[in-house]
Amino acid sequence: MTDEPRRFFAPWRMIEFEGVFRIEDAAALPLAYAFYSEDTAQQAVGSYMSREEARRVALNIAALPDLRTALQDKDGAGKLRAEIAALRAQLAEAEQEREAWRTEAERLSQAAA
Known part of the structure; x- marks a missing residue:
């Protein structure tokens, strides 16, 4: 699919x-x-x-x-598409950062146990 x-x-x-x-x-x-x-x-x-x-x-x-x-x-449709692409890039970056923090939190909780 x-x-x-x-x-x-x-x-x-x-x-x-x-x-x-x-x-x-x-x-x-x-x-x-x-x-x-x-x-x-x-x-x-x-x-x-x-x-x-x-x-x-x-x-x-x-x-x-x-x-x-x-x-x-x-008019402005190209600008809007560029803004949407920038927001999507920011969202992807934030998701990667969140995943890194989650991994670090799991590592620390396992080390404490």
Whole structure:
């Protein structure tokens, strides 16, 4: 098994079937489903959305790759990525230091015993 995240190719699209909108990637891999019912009784119980609600949810999910691209293209995105990388490096350094302290504490407790 690989540690790399799975790729879902843009563009994502919404396809309507009876009672459901399916969101799939460019390779037709199903990513999400938004179920709906025109029956107001099922909607009232809360188990189903209306068709319009499900359509809005599906459209918003299908728009995620475009939103991600827009955010990456926005001014300052490079600076933000650099800040995130620096914070990750600091976190890794702190974890190494914590592990060194933990090892030293174990060594001292064994020596005292």
